[in-house]
Every structure is written in structure tokens, then in C-alpha cells.
Amino acid sequence: MTDQIINKVAKSGLITLDLTDYAPKNEILEFDVINFLFEKNVLIEKEFRKQLKSYDFKKYRSKCVAVFCSNDSIVPMWAYMLITSYLKNFTQKIYFGSKESVFKILFINNITNIDGSIYKNKKVIVKGCSGNIALTPDLYIEISKQLKPYVFSLMFGEACSAVPVYKNAK
Numbered sequence: 001m002t003d004q005i006i007n008k009v010a011k012s013g014l015i016t017l018d019l020t021d022y023a024p025k026n027e028i029l030e031f032d033v034i035n036f037l038f039e040k041n042v043l044i045e046k047e048f049r050k051q052l053k054s055y056d057f058k059k060y061r062s063k064c065v066a067v068f069c070s071n072d073s074i075v076p077m078w079a080y081m082l083i084t085s086y087l088k089n090f091t092q093k094i095y096f097g098s099k100e101s102v103f104k105i106l107f108i109n110n111i112t113n114i115d116g117s118i119y120k121n122k123k124v125i126v127k128g129c130s131g132n133i134a135l136t137p138d139l140y141i142e143i144s145k146q147l148k149p150y151v152f153s154l155m156f157g158e159a160c161s162a163v164p165v166y167k168n169a170k
Helices: 045-054 077-087 099-112 137-147
Strands: 014-017 028-032 064-068 093-096 123-126 153-156 163-167
Touching: 028 099, 045 077, 064 077, 064 099, 077 093, 093 099, 099 137, 123 137, 137 153
Parallel strands: 014 123, 028 064, 064 093, 123 153
Antiparallel strands: 153 163
16 A cells, blocks of 8 residues: 655645735835935924935936834924925825835735735635734734635635644634
8 A cells, every 4th residue: 555645734725925925026215304404303384395406306207205204393284295395296105104114014914905806715724824924913913804705714924834824613
């Protein structure tokens, strides 16, 4: 009798989903308002408008832009609107926050845009380990929200050591 090795994982119908596949690929450039403040602290409207008008925004063309102020200066809301009006001529992707927070916003948006119906009645494992990208709880919350209405079962980890999260009672 010949013992044949059977790959039970391959036969199980499990689908492994790697969240890092949904990490944003966009280059994110920063626009720090501090560079347009008098003594890096105070916004003087006339000077602020003059500086923005003469600023070369071309480097932001088709890029994702993170607009923020790196110190605790009080920046009026209209200033962000004005910055956006200039940036809008070069890009559609303008967000408030640091590069890291904009990366997170885009990451969550990518997960939110997953068509959960392609996983209808499937057994899905969301990978627990990643390469170079830090996967945080909010990403796992978002993928759970997206998949739960559709999947037969949702698990965390790897096929060899999955933690059950949800199973459809049918």
C-alpha cells in the first residue's frame, strides 16, 4: 500500500486574504503649513496669500498630498481651504494629516472598497503576519465589517493555525 500525501489545506476551499495587498501604492507628499507662517508660528493673511500665489505646486502633480501643520500654531480653517484651492489644480488626492495618517486613511479606504460579495459563502482567512507594513487593529476591524455579511466563515491567521472569528449559522 502506498501512502499518498494529501494537501488538506488546498482541498479545504480556504481563501487567504493578505491585508498588505490593500496598502496604498500612491506616493504621499507632505505640505507643511509651518513653512508659510511668519517666524514659523503666526499666519499673516496678506503674506500667506502672497507666498501661496508664488509657490511652485508642480511637484504635487498627480500625487497624494498630506496637508498639516507640524507645530501647535493656530491655523484658521480658511487657510486649509486656500491651500486646497491651489493644490486642486495639480491633484485630486488632498487630505488633512501627517503622511502616516493619510497612509492609514487610504489603507482603510482600500479595504472599504472591497466587494465583499466575491467572498459570498466562502471560508476566508485574514492573514495575521505581514511583511514591512504594520497592520493595526483598525484595519482588522474594517476587513471584518466588509466580509462578515458575505462569508460562510471568517478566520484570522494561517491555514495551519487559524483562529475562528465568525461562522454563519445557516
